[in-house]
Amino acid sequence: MSSGEPAEADPLDRLRDSDVTLIVGGLAALYLAYVLVGIVAGLSPRGIFATITQLTLLITIYAMLTLALNLHWGYTGLFNIGIVGFMAVGGYTFLMVTMPVAEPAARSAGGLGLPFVVGLVGAVVAAALLGFVVGLPSLRLRADYLAITTIAMSEIVRYFYQSNAFQEVELGGILLGTGGGSGLVGGYTTPFDTYVYDAGWFEGVVEFVDTTFQISGTLGPNIETLFDALVLVVVVVGFYWLLKRTGESPFGRVLKAIREDEDVAGALGKDTGRFKMKSFMLGCALMGLAGALYVFFQLGNTVNPTVFRPRLTFFVWVALILGGAGSNTGSVLGAALFVGVLFRGPLYLKNAIENLVEFPDAPDTVAGGLSGFLSLDPVPFIAFLFDNMGSLRIILLGVVLIVLMKRRPQGLLGHRTETAAAVPLVPVETATPSSVAGSDGAEATDGGRVDTGQVDNEGVDGGGEGS
């Protein structure tokens, strides 16, 4: 599977290009739409910039979660709807490890005071361990039972962190704790503060940007967000690479075999329980890492239990189904579409429209809105819906999920086929003059199916993507 063979290098590069093109193109279209809407509505450039950096940050978090979920559901067929549970464990562990040790006189709990990186490792390990504990008995259950078990587990985790019972726990002389209902506040100097935000070079950059664009006030906080987002983009690339490699490896092929038919995989001598457990733990570990990064970057190094409501889990599911289960590229695109269009889009649009036109005062209740129809006046109802955009977008999200499941259950990119072969099949099987000599190879890479219907030369290299 290495790119050593010259015959393979070309289509392989093309495929990689096409995946990258899809993601970059999708994101570019999304950003362009945001900028255009902002310009048309006359939003301030600073506001548009702030929106886009925030958007990127959230997209990266969702992309990580969706990629991890894709390993569970898309590759292995494990129906995990306890994502928030693993995120919560990751986020809390991260803060409890990195927060400074509480002063002896302090009334609130502190942490272990260990370095930032140790906190991330702790988050990964803790989430993986929880995955082990949950998975050990439950991975052999039916898909719907596994679903109910995982969501119940995630609620138990949330109640655990919410409870006042573990608000402060003395452990070997150190006052640790979950903070109960009010959560934890990091409030310490992180390496990011020392080496980035407060460092001379960063202030230089901010000053340069401020003087170049001459926008009233400083863009400092927004540039900090942009920096965070770029860091997270690198992490997402890492996730993508790791999961793509996992999917293409022999290990990944076994996972897909389990997804398709666990009995057959077992009959071929694979210890399916072990494979499922490894896949589950890896995915959980990644969810834990995403949870820690969510807490650090999105929540400003604070955490409280209400963040980890089950709806977050279902948001990630919507992103995965939108993008197409089984496709890493689809997962990233699904996350971008979910956050950009379904989650943040309506609110941004509302903001933009409010900037353009003056809406009449919205009625308090739906009855007030509907009564307008008696006099054939739809404005009150529209104003009412507009005023409740927060609810409306969740309704939209539900409807999108329903329509997707009915019309296109494979999502945007879930239609790709793949072969199970470990070695390149194309030169051997399709040694016809046209495909060998046809050096531009574009048709072959895009649609060239060998007549057995089994071998798809796109899939040989891009085995990572399956429906």
Add this chain to the structure above:
Amino acid sequence: MVITSVLARGQTVARSGLSTAVEKPLETVLAVVGLLIAGDFVVALLVTGGLGFAEVGQLAKNGLMRGLVIGLAGVGLSMTYSILNFANFSHGDYITFGAFAGWGVTYLVAGFGEADWTNLLLVGAGGGVYGAQLGISITGTPLAVVVGLVLAGATTAGLALLVDRGIYKSMRDAGGIPLLITSVGVAFALRYVIALSYNQSVRGTTSTDIPTYQLPAIDGTIGVNAHDLVVLASAVALMLGVHFLLQRTKLGKAMRAMADNEDLALVTGIPTERVVTWTWVVGGALTGVSGFLLVLWRETINFRIGWVLLLLVFSAVILGGIGSIYGAIFGGVIIGLTLELSQIWIPTDFARASAFALMIVILLVRPKGLFAGRSTA
């Protein structure tokens, strides 16, 4: 299985060895834990006097009420789970819908003329109308409560049927998991349509003055109010009704046949689509009534009550065994009692966690539930 064992005897042996090693100690540990809790309970109650009978009785009464509501909602969930083969995650929001629709009617009947009728129908979403002010209770406004109860069932049955026609009907062969995911979409859409219509505030629904009776316990009294009795009476009546429906009518026989084996039912000439329709109607009606009773009992309403209850309803259904009506009711009562009685040992924060833990344990040890093998009977 023969081929499996021939091809991969090593793994199979290793796995079965592992699974017995995992399963048996688990069950042993659970049995020991159960005995310890029961022993502690008896000792505290009878020997040391750490627990009072009245205290336990009060918790048990609350647990029973909560359990009956959960069980009633569970019957509907259990029926669709066994007959249509999917875990309906929008079931919780059917509960909420029934509660709001029913209470809107109750408000309207109780407060007709006292306030704007649209505001009454929206359970006071516009503000200024409260259950306490309307004096709603079973003794104060019996007609309003009964009409609301009936209409809660009727409208929820209608909603369930409508959703089935519009969404699930064309997906009958899609399989359990796609249907489950679709039902999550239905849940989100429905919950926020409710939030949009009835707004997101929490409000009190009943009169503050409900007749309460003190039942004597050995070392005190247990307070039971009129609404507890309404919940008890309605739940028991409906459960008997479902029992009669399933055991004595042709429809009930067809439902049981379908839950057992759908293909066989179809071959035998059972009009499966019509049975599915009636399943939604009966299940939906019970769910709506349970939502109404839940609000009557807890005296407040908000747009999340059903969603929050959903996992407990799932717990009840799984505990009793999917498809079993008695199982759902029994499971509901067990879950309700667990929620309340667990407070004797662990902080209240963990009441729900303990109920979920109980469900997970059942799934692991006896995934077919306590009433295993008695589908819809």
